[in-house]
Amino acid sequence: MKKRFNDDEILAIARDRDENRLTDGQLANKYGCCKATIHKWVLPLSNYTPRKGRPFALSPTQVDEMAELYNSxxxxxxxxxxxxxxxxxxxxxxxxxxxxxMRGFDGKPRRA
Incomplete structure (x- = not known):
């Protein structure tokens, strides 16, 4: 029998994905459904998308600090x-x- 989720359960799974940074496979195992279900229903509601490959060298806080320095x-x-x-x-x-x-070599903002 297929597992059916109501809207509140889908939002709860999306929240769990964002807070705990879980992959589709981990969520599927936790909630007893297939990865395709997670991908189809939960992913569009989630803010977190796991990256493949090497992690970013800079944290989001460091990027914000760098942006402040660049703007100054x-x-x-x-x-x-x-x-x-x-x-x-x-x-x-x-x-x-x-x-x-972004600025050009002359220090003036670039045109889009």
Missing amino acids: GYSIAQCARKFHVGNETARKRLVEHPDVT
Whole structure:
């Protein structure tokens, strides 16, 4: 017999996924359903998506701090040195950050 979840149960599973950072397989085992069910119903409600591969070199808090430094006038290279990461890693995280406006070589904001 297939397991059926109501809306409240699906939201609870999504909350469990976000709080405990569980994968689809772990959730499926915990709640007695298949991974496809988790993927179809819970994933769209969840904020957490597990990454494959190497973890980020910078935590979200560090990225926020780097963004503040960059916005205050630090260069990408200075930010990278301060957080012990490469220039490209620092640039990628700054480009992804919503509060950062990237600057050109002249120090002026770039046009989109």
